[in-house]
Amino acid sequence: MSENVLDVKNLSIEIPVAGGMLRAVDSISLHVEKGETLCIVGESGCGKSLTSLAIMDLLPKKAIRKVEEMTLGEMNILNFSEKQMSDVRGNKMGMIFQEPMSSLNPSFTVENQMLETLSRHRAIVGAEAKALVIQMLEKVGIIPAVKRLRQYPHQLSGGLRQRVMIAMTLLCEPQLIIADEPTTALDVTIQAQILKLMKNLQNDFDVGLIFITHDLGVVANIADRVAVMYAGQIVEEGSVFEIFDNPSHPYTRGLLSCIPVPGKIKRGEPLGSIPGMVPSLVGDFSGCRFSGRWSGDDEQKKNSNINLVAIDNEENAFKVQGSESHFVRFCCNECLEKSYNSKQRKAS
Amino acid sequence: MTDLMVEATGVIKDYKISQGLFRGKEILRAVDKVSLSVSRGETLAIVGESGCGKTTLAKIMLGLLEPDGGVVKLCGKPLNEISRLELAKLVQPIFQDPYSSLNPRKTIGSIITLPLKVQGDLSPETWKQRVLTTMDLVGLPSRMLEQFPNQLSGGQRQRVAIARALINRPKIVICDEPTSALDVSVQSQILNLLNELRKELELTYVLISHNLAVVEHMATRVAVMYFGKKVEEAETEQLFKNPKHDYTKTLLDSILVPDPRSARKNN
Numbered sequence: 119m120s121e122n123v124l125d126v127k128n129l130s131i132e133i134p135v136a137g138g139m140l141r142a143v144d145s146i147s148l149h150v151e152k153g154e155t156l157c158i159v160g161e162s163g164c165g166k167s168l169t170s171l172a173i174m175d176l177l178p179k180k181a182i183r184k185v186e187e188m189t190l191g192e193m194n195i196l197n198f199s200e201k202q203m204s205d206v207r208g209n210k211m212g213m214i215f216q217e218p219m220s221s222l223n224p225s226f227t228v229e230n231q232m233l234e235t236l237s238r239h240r241a242i243v244g245a246e247a248k249a250l251v252i253q254m255l256e257k258v259g260i261i262p263a264v265k266r267l268r269q270y271p272h273q274l275s276g277g278l279r280q281r282v283m284i285a286m287t288l289l290c291e292p293q294l295i296i297a298d299e300p301t302t303a304l305d306v307t308i309q310a311q312i313l314k315l316m317k318n319l320q321n322d323f324d325v326g327l328i329f330i331t332h333d334l335g336v337v338a339n340i341a342d343r344v345a346v347m348y349a350g351q352i353v354e355e356g357s358v359f360e361i362f363d364n365p366s367h368p369y370t371r372g373l374l375s376c377i378p379v380p381g382k383i384k385r386g387e388p389l390g391s392i393p394g395m396v397p398s399l400v401g402d403f404s405g406c407r408f409s410g411r412w413s414g415d416d417e418q419k420k421n422s423n424i425n426l427v428a429i430d431n432e433e434n435a436f437k438v439q440g441s442e443s444h445f446v447r448f449c450c451n452e453c454l455e456k457s458y459n460s461k462q463r464k465a466s
Numbered sequence: 467m468t469d470l471m472v473e474a475t476g477v478i479k480d481y482k483i484s485q486g487l488f489r490g491k492e493i494l495r496a497v498d499k500v501s502l503s504v505s506r507g508e509t510l511a512i513v514g515e516s517g518c519g520k521t522t523l524a525k526i527m528l529g530l531l532e533p534d535g536g537v538v539k540l541c542g543k544p545l546n547e548i549s550r551l552e553l554a555k556l557v558q559p560i561f562q563d564p565y566s567s568l569n570p571r572k573t574i575g576s577i578i579t580l581p582l583k584v585q586g587d588l589s590p591e592t593w594k595q596r597v598l599t600t601m602d603l604v605g606l607p608s609r610m611l612e613q614f615p616n617q618l619s620g621g622q623r624q625r626v627a628i629a630r631a632l633i634n635r636p637k638i639v640i641c642d643e644p645t646s647a648l649d650v651s652v653q654s655q656i657l658n659l660l661n662e663l664r665k666e667l668e669l670t671y672v673l674i675s676h677n678l679a680v681v682e683h684m685a686t687r688v689a690v691m692y693f694g695k696k697v698e699e700a701e702t703e704q705l706f707k708n709p710k711h712d713y714t715k716t717l718l719d720s721i722l723v724p725d726p727r728s729a730r731k732n733n
């Protein structure tokens with residue numbers, strides 16, 4: 119039986135902005151199992167970072183978070199105080215951001231920051247702590263570690279800094295790590311190394327990982343499960359194979375058609391596209407989120423190999439027939455009718 | 467008339483880096499004896515890790531930076547014999563960041579018109595029409611003429627940068643990471659546009675990108691730079707099939723194929 123390290127039900131985030139209320143995240147639910155990597159993928163501005171900040175209770179002050187249920191392991195963290203959450207963040211929940219400098223203290227050496235983390239969160243000090251620090255640095259591929267102990271973050275390359283950040287996170291033995299675009303700022307060769315490292319460590323430590331990225335290449339490499347976010351909603355979710363083999367929402371299909379894949383599309387031939395842009399979600403938005411974004415191709419083609427089964431009590435949400443883990447959600451009937459004929463849709 | 471649009475021979479660029487108060491300056495060789503040539507209609511990609519000298523080389527080819535050694539010829543003529551105005555009609559840049567490369571206080575119309583003014587173009591009565599034609603060419607609606615950059619999306623701003631680069635009908639366009647700051651959906655629109663424009667206007671491209679899938683899709687030839695040096699150059703297919711230099715191999719191994727099965731096979 120798999121255990122969930124994180125369960126979030128019906129999370130919404132609103133932010134007052136000029137012109138009204140921005141409904142940045144609209145009633146999303148997600149879970150992460152022990153030892154599993156959930157990738158949240160989508161274009162910029164669709165709410166990925168806010169979602170992760172909401173889980174860590176680090177949203178900007180003016181943001182309004184509504185959520186029905188939020189559990190971390192056995193703990194219901196929904197109504198935790200600021201103090202409690204700050205303990206949780208250091209201990210049970212680790213965070214890795216795109217720019218590790220934002221989480222590392224520029225005036226402490228690598229050794230000092232890591233010792234401080236150990237003493238604060240695990241009350242380990244002295245020789246034992248130092249040995250642990252060295253051991254962890256070597257685990258993340260900083261070998262020999264001794265050479266780096268006395269260095270300051272700015273003396274390290276971007277890739278090394280991200281390794282130090284990962285080592286710091288793992289020192290606390292978290293149940294869940296949330297990584298927001300951790301490799302986006304790195305060179306491709308370093309990105310490949312860091313992804314491999316994270317995958318291996320995650321297996322070793324059996325920790326749940328939420329990995330946020332806009333890069334479907336990264337998703338294919340690291341995800342076990344994928345949630346596709348579009349305009350504040352999760353429009354599709356499934357195993358990494360389900361998402362890439364049978365993309366079921368027009369947005370997922372569009373995203374996949376946009377990326378050049380070596381050897382797949384002849385040079386100079388047009389790539390697929392998603393025309394237009396993400397609608398503004400300010401104010402009383404009730405229109406079509408995907409309006410004007412259909413590509414000519416997609417409008418012609420129905421998803422003929424996929425049948426959908428309606429989900430009880432959830433309007434316009436479906437399970438892909440033959441799978442227990444592959445879901446697709448629409449906000450009205452129209453997209454659905456464009457992509458699927460009536461024979462493909464079944465009642466539950 | 468030659469078909470060699472760009473010809474760089476032994477280009478060198480040194481930066482002097484201050485080492486602190488009493489230590490004097492150290493020389494950093496950012497571009498180290500690089501030779502390249504690009505023929506009419508080709509797309510030459512330059513790839514390599516950040517800091518290997520790609521942007522420096524691009525700026526030299528654009529005449530924005532003076533090299534410390536070597537020669538760059540555009541259409542057969544040495545750069546230092548080409549006047550500023552002539553140069554602007556030969557070669558134009560498109561940079562990565564459509565946010566910082568457009569003046570926020572100018573309207574889209576005046577941003578795209580500026581190169582015509584700079585050229586002292588003799589028929590101002592045609593300017594507006596030419597701006598509108600170019601906007602149409604790059605897929606910008608004419609109602610954006612009076613808008614400001616901050617009212618546009620990232621993709622639209624990059625289209626403005628492309629329109630500005632093309633208004634004087636240059637022969638060569640040097641694109642430095644033109645889609646790196648954009649979402650994939652917008653990237654595909656811009657790449658499709660660049661390809662259409664290349665055919666329609668018979669452009670020659672130099673494309674700098676760290677995204678090897680983009681390079682494979684766009685380039686006819688690829689030059690690989692490593693620590694300031696060109697370490698390999700080959701036809702695109704050849705390079706992807708049969709990389710020679712160790713760094714090229716590492717680079718190709720780090721492509722993240724958007725296919726979970728092949729991704730897992732490689733690990």
Ligand SMILES: Nc1ncnc2c1ncn2[C@@H]1O[C@H](COP(=O)(O)OP(=O)(O)O)[C@@H](O)[C@H]1O
Pocket residue numbers: 133135140142160161162163164165166167168169178
């Ligand atoms: N502090 C903030 N104030 C106002 N709007 C914000 C703030 N943070 C994020 N947003 C808006 O919320 C939406 C979602 O942002 P974000 O979660 O950062 O997207 P992503 O990480 O998917 O790129 C965007 O439209 C963004 O502009």
Ligand SMILES: Nc1ncnc2c1ncn2[C@@H]1O[C@H](COP(=O)(O)OP(=O)(O)O)[C@@H](O)[C@H]1O
Pocket residue numbers: 481482483494496514515516517518519520521522523
């Ligand atoms: N104006 C400058 N002064 C000093 N060093 C510079 C300057 N511009 C670039 N460099 C250095 O030159 C090298 C090459 O930089 P650049 O051409 O920007 O590389 P790339 O575009 O491949 O990332 C880098 O080490 C960079 O730090």
Ligand code: SF4
Pocket residue numbers: 405406407408409448449450451452453454
């Ligand atoms: S389901 Fe309806 S409202 Fe939602 S994106 Fe599709 S057409 Fe628009």
Ligand SMILES: [Mg+2]
Pocket residue numbers: 166167168298
């Ligand atoms: Mg983000």
Ligand SMILES: [Mg+2]
Pocket residue numbers: 520521522642
């Ligand atoms: Mg550069």
